[in-house]
Amino acid sequence: MSKKTRVQMFLLDNLIWLIVIGFFLLNAIITPHFATYNNIVNIFYHSSIMSMLILGQGLILIIGRLDLSIESTLAFAPGVAMLLVTQWLPGGAGPVSAIILTLAVGALVGLFNGYCIGKIGVNPFLQTLSMLIMLRGLVLFLVPFSIFPLHDVYTYAGKARIFGNIPVAIPITIAIFIIFHFVIQYTPFGRFFMATGGNPKASFISGINTTRIVMYAFMLSGLLAAVAGLLYAGRQGSVNNSMGDGMVLLAFAGAILGGASLEGGKGTPMGMLGGGILLGMISNSLNLLGVGVTLVYATKGALIFVAIVLDRIKVKLRNHLMQKEQLEKILHQSKGDGESFSPSS
Amino acid sequence: MWEKKGKIVLGLYGISKVYPGTVALHDVNLEIEKGVVHGIIGKNGAGKTTLVGIIAGIISPTKGEIVIEDRHYTHLSCIKARQENISIVPQEPQLMLDLSVAENLFIPNYHLASKGRRIHWDEMYIKAENILKQAGLGLNSRAQAGELSISDRQLVLVVKACYVEQARIIILDEVSASLTQKDEKLLYRIIEERKREGKTILFISHRTDELLEICDRVTVLRDGRSVTTVSCDTLNMEKLSSLIVGEEFRFQRICNEIAACDQREKETVLEVQNLTKLGAFQNISFTLKDKEVLGIAGLRGSGRTEIFRSIMGIEPLDEGLIKLKGKKVRFASPADALKKGLAFLPEDRESEGIISSLSVRENLVLSALKKITRIFCIHKQTEKDMITHLIHSLDIKISSAEQEVSQLSGGNKQKVVVGRIVANQPRVYILDEPTRGIDIAAKESVLKIIREQLSQTGGIILTSPGLEDLLLVCDRILVLYRGRLVAEMRRENFSETTLFNAVQGGTEPNQVAGVASN
Ligand SMILES: Nc1ncnc2c1ncn2[C@@H]1O[C@H](COP(=O)(O)OP(=O)(O)OP(=O)(O)O)[C@@H](O)[C@H]1O
Numbered sequence A: 001m002s003k004k005t006r007v008q009m010f011l012l013d014n015l016i017w018l019i020v021i022g023f024f025l026l027n028a029i030i031t032p033h034f035a036t037y038n039n040i041v042n043i044f045y046h047s048s049i050m051s052m053l054i055l056g057q058g059l060i061l062i063i064g065r066l067d068l069s070i071e072s073t074l075a076f077a078p079g080v081a082m083l084l085v086t087q088w089l090p091g092g093a094g095p096v097s098a099i100i101l102t103l104a105v106g107a108l109v110g111l112f113n114g115y116c117i118g119k120i121g122v123n124p125f126l127q128t129l130s131m132l133i134m135l136r137g138l139v140l141f142l143v144p145f146s147i148f149p150l151h152d153v154y155t156y157a158g159k160a161r162i163f164g165n166i167p168v169a170i171p172i173t174i175a176i177f178i179i180f181h182f183v184i185q186y187t188p189f190g191r192f193f194m195a196t197g198g199n200p201k202a203s204f205i206s207g208i209n210t211t212r213i214v215m216y217a218f219m220l221s222g223l224l225a226a227v228a229g230l231l232y233a234g235r236q237g238s239v240n241n242s243m244g245d246g247m248v249l250l251a252f253a254g255a256i257l258g259g260a261s262l263e264g265g266k267g268t269p270m271g272m273l274g275g276g277i278l279l280g281m282i283s284n285s286l287n288l289l290g291v292g293v294t295l296v297y298a299t300k301g302a303l304i305f306v307a308i309v310l311d312r313i314k315v316k317l318r319n320h321l322m323q324k325e326q327l328e329k330i331l332h333q334s335k336g337d338g339e340s341f342s343p344s345s
Numbered sequence B: 001m002w003e004k005k006g007k008i009v010l011g012l013y014g015i016s017k018v019y020p021g022t023v024a025l026h027d028v029n030l031e032i033e034k035g036v037v038h039g040i041i042g043k044n045g046a047g048k049t050t051l052v053g054i055i056a057g058i059i060s061p062t063k064g065e066i067v068i069e070d071r072h073y074t075h076l077s078c079i080k081a082r083q084e085n086i087s088i089v090p091q092e093p094q095l096m097l098d099l100s101v102a103e104n105l106f107i108p109n110y111h112l113a114s115k116g117r118r119i120h121w122d123e124m125y126i127k128a129e130n131i132l133k134q135a136g137l138g139l140n141s142r143a144q145a146g147e148l149s150i151s152d153r154q155l156v157l158v159v160k161a162c163y164v165e166q167a168r169i170i171i172l173d174e175v176s177a178s179l180t181q182k183d184e185k186l187l188y189r190i191i192e193e194r195k196r197e198g199k200t201i202l203f204i205s206h207r208t209d210e211l212l213e214i215c216d217r218v219t220v221l222r223d224g225r226s227v228t229t230v231s232c233d234t235l236n237m238e239k240l241s242s243l244i245v246g247e248e249f250r251f252q253r254i255c256n257e258i259a260a261c262d263q264r265e266k267e268t269v270l271e272v273q274n275l276t277k278l279g280a281f282q283n284i285s286f287t288l289k290d291k292e293v294l295g296i297a298g299l300r301g302s303g304r305t306e307i308f309r310s311i312m313g314i315e316p317l318d319e320g321l322i323k324l325k326g327k328k329v330r331f332a333s334p335a336d337a338l339k340k341g342l343a344f345l346p347e348d349r350e351s352e353g354i355i356s357s358l359s360v361r362e363n364l365v366l367s368a369l370k371k372i373t374r375i376f377c378i379h380k381q382t383e384k385d386m387i388t389h390l391i392h393s394l395d396i397k398i399s400s401a402e403q404e405v406s407q408l409s410g411g412n413k414q415k416v417v418v419g420r421i422v423a424n425q426p427r428v429y430i431l432d433e434p435t436r437g438i439d440i441a442a443k444e445s446v447l448k449i450i451r452e453q454l455s456q457t458g459g460i461i462l463t464s465p466g467l468e469d470l471l472l473v474c475d476r477i478l479v480l481y482r483g484r485l486v487a488e489m490r491r492e493n494f495s496e497t498t499l500f501n502a503v504q505g506g507t508e509p510n511q512v513a514g515v516a517s518n
């Protein structure tokens, strides 16, 4: 493969980051106050919650299923945890236990989904749809008003700032993405994820415990939704019952922008981070440009569409590139042979 | 070019096909006469499927011209090919598994069995029944396609192309690879009959003997170029094999020298007693010694695949006892079995073997990840060494190890699945037709690997589409007939005719070494 083709292929593989950079440069020129230090930090800060959901959804898409319930888990996990430490547990508990409880509740919700889908064989769409509605209903019932004030330790991840005014949420998000990227790309566990999504039957027969992989994936997505809930509650300084409402569809969009596919077996966490940042930048720039909230929503919808089209174009482009490369090679050979081979099309 | 005798129905001139990463066909010329059976042969990845795909309008060529009678095309579409009365039975049998046999036969030509716009279901079943009977296939037209064996599925597609679609040019891509001997006969009869009616048949196969028997002419492809087209009268097996491989080809009777060693001394690794699954098999008992190659011979539907799947825990057993090294076990899933040292190669590579969205590299090491993992991480260099070795020893034709498996030719996919099992090195290999769809040269090397490498590390249970392979490599052969073990033969008294009769159900007890205890 020639150097040029290799570079082109590399860029195609990281298309989402190209778009992120392109979009950034465009806005740096046309949008006032966009390319300032504070605004950039702001974009990252505001993307962090969505990015957690995107990563959770992305993991599920990799194994070829889908999870609608993450946005309800986002509210349910901190809600139940706070109620436990403030009201239900005799004597209460400290903020650290509250954080642990939040994560545990998220993971348990995910595990329950995973159990029903992997072991019992419930359709993932129906299972998570019912959880989406049920958990939201429970949150509305249990948390009629918002719960506040929250302890400083509990809000640390979502609110605190460290070196040079950087919100702690940003390094946390990046660290989580790096860990997941590493696991998916470099460990057997990650390979099992990709294989299970690619062909569940063949994976099962080749000796992968696919049931367990499905359960792990849903547990992780529940856990990540709980992390998102922790960041959300921390930023607001309270837990309320409408947290996360309507975020799940955008999480799909972000994951697909980041390279996941509804058929399963595709996508990388780093790509999904790109998807999250792109979504964040879009709402930020539209805000700065003074576009109304409803229109921002519509724009994101249009973006989902673009994402799907882009995915197809990417495949086509890659094939085209390799084909061109091959034709050049033949041309080269044929000249040597003295034959003629003129590539048409 | 050869001298022309008959009328040319189909001509391909200067056809090239370039895929991303590979040149599948390069400047191929081919003329096919009316009313002949025209064979196409070549090594895995030589471009056979691509060539017939172009004729059937599934693949569009990069360059070249297709002439059908006197109509010229640069490419055909599926619809155009249908209008030209060309039908294809593709390499991987693709039926709608949830639909009935009858519906599969008539889809999408429902008008053949309907009145006006309404589908006339009863009539469709009756018609299908008649067609199946005419073809000599004893299938129920109302049966669900998903319940059929691979062999039956393949035949249903052949019947569809030959009798329902009434095609003028019929393309059969490696159909005999998944047929058992009885079905082969049926296929040959169907082909003969079609030929008599003046239809033209393109027949792809890896078996030189079969090709020489039923074809009038053979085209040999090598590395995407057509090497030659010759009349079958002038050929013999050695000559044809040499043409395919491109050099002097000698059948190395690899295993003839194997001493029929005494199995009694070796340790028993796997023992099964009275395995029963109602409707599939009854009272299956056998033992597998360490370093032994045990063949299971049987017709389609005799229960080979079902036995394997039940042992591996893919499907439940009704009754029976499985002992691994003397310890009683029952596997809950293939993952469980693999952990205890049993690896399984499924019969249906397309849906149960390969993971097509992953690369060749990822597929090859999938079952052996534990071996190449250092502190939670996959060790890149070890992985690379492992796959380089596998690709080399199995001679897998790929453009790079990062290529998606879905882009490989059928035989190379099969090699990838075999490679995966080889990499794992379990104690017990359960191989369901490992040589299916593999070319002559590679088949020798796979059999050799089984005999010389695998049998050093564990016991092997093996089935094969033809009996020759079993006779070649096995120490012992068990014969399965209608779900029961009816005979057992040891290497010292192997005989092709006895085995053949036993497989057909006509056991002659005095010729068989020992009848397995029931
Ligand atoms: N979609 C594809 N993309 C890239 N390469 C492809 C694709 N389909 C086939 N090829 C390549 O084209 C070559 C010819 O493949 P083809 O399927 O025609 O082989 P074949 O002669 O039918 O082999 P087999 O005997 O194994 O079935 C192979 O090297 C294969 O890897």
Ligand SMILES: [Mg+2]
Residues within 6 Å of the ligand: B048, B049, B050, B091, B173, B174, B409, B410, B411
């Ligand atoms: Mg083929």
